[in-house]
Amino acid sequence: MASGKKSQKDFSAQLENKVRLVNKVIGRILSKPGLIGSELKESVRYSLEGPGKRIRSAMVLWCCELIAGRANHDAGIAAAAIEMVHTYSLIHDDLPAIDDDDYRRGRLTSHRKFDEATAILTGDALLTLAFELLAKEIEKPQIAMRLINELAEAAGPAGMVAGQMADLKAASRRTDENMLRRIHTNKTAKMFRCAAAMGGICGGANERQLKCLREYGIKVGLGFQIADDILDVSASSVQLGKTSGKDARQGKATYPAIVGLDKSKKLAKKLADEAVAALKPFGKKSDTLRRLVTMLLNRTK
């Protein structure tokens, strides 16, 4: 028990360490002259420097560390890029025409803090900047290309955007478990898989290692989304930093709505076990990635 608590404390310290590293890279990018027009600086900064959990970017850094022994320069850039794409997706999802949310991460959403036009354009700017960053700052073109391809595939018209579109169209009564899994895979899990793969690529992973990391990422992502659905029905708005109970009111297709709360919890546990199993070939070195699974699935906010 005492050692469990200690390892939990270790993990939190390591996560904080990674969050600091990502924030440092982001800070450096934001202050680069000429990269962001003066018209967009404030709104880009507001959303990107908000108190995000930085899970996807920490995953990039840890997966690179697992393969290469340390989080290198390329991993820092890839981490910042995925954080930009994630942030853009939140800004657009929160728009009145999509999820219509006033709060995110405990603060006003971009369109509420500024206005709708600013929120749309700030999202567009962040998405484009992510690719610009990878093209400009990754040393080897061959690595940059693979990272850009991973990120675009995960975020684009056969990934996150498709998932968001399907999510909007899906009402809980017309959606079955298979369909819901497809939506969650596209909307959420592919970006986690992308994070793990980007980290591996930056670290110089071989194909066999990349396959394990991808498997880990997709299972973590699916589990994370189910945990998110569960939180929406069980946590308060203050805990979440965004409006709780909203999925149900909007008639959204979620795991609790479709398979019930108990089965949702069992499914999340099963996915967590599968994620951990995918790390087996890496042995003890992958302890932090294992703890990340526990943290994500037991979170209360």
Add this chain to the structure above:
Amino acid sequence: MASGKKSQKDFSAQLENKVRLVNKVIGRILSKPGLIGSELKESVRYSLEGPGKRIRSAMVLWCCELIAGRANHDAGIAAAAIEMVHTYSLIHDDLPAIDDDDYRRGRLTSHRKFDEATAILTGDALLTLAFELLAKEIEKPQIAMRLINELAEAAGPAGMVAGQMADLKAASRRTDENMLRRIHTNKTAKMFRCAAAMGGICGGANERQLKCLREYGIKVGLGFQIADDILDVSASSVQLGKTSGKDARQGKATYPAIVGLDKSKKLAKKLADEAVAALKPFGKKSDTLRRLVTMLLNRTK
């Protein structure tokens, strides 16, 4: 006079030829299995296959041809990518929160044909797809990187998006000619410069050639935007395929509003001359790019 008419006819045939080529590449991409989720196929197709003028993509192809003697595979991909980014920008600009337009290219805008959420996500999908395409289909990573960098710089937070943001904030009475030129440079001209540069890069242009092409692109782009402002006050909605006289009603900062119609026409002519002058080192081989200037600045729709 007869030879003028003939060369005009030649030019139109050559433009049609390039439009066909771009449309063919776009058609091939749209029908690739797995690249675009089923949820987005219809809306992506609707906007991307609309009757666009394909000026930017034709410029990519012609600039490659100028350098390499023919429009190669890479130029076709770059042309399709820039067309996707241009199309995304139109979809988002037309949204109610931004320019609030019901018609574009003579047809309903995306949010009027479908709905706002679909229009936002379709734009996001097209922007991401452009980078995915360049990462996947350009043969040499070194070339792909340069193209992605050019496109992201032109379209991103120090380019088109910044221009659009500044444009929204600028009311005609508070904007001077310098500020207007900065807006037009970001909003429009950088994408033309990008088209010319991408074509040059695909064709293997050296630095000196690239510099001329960039100069050509930026001058054409600025002239094109002034001509567009002039058309908005002088042409009918039927001619334009979009609502005319809208800039003035929205109090937008345009050249006619700020320097008057006569001076606007003179400025457009001056920019056209400068664009043509930038082509001088290429001699007769650049005739088509010269004619493109004339066509763009004399257009009536």
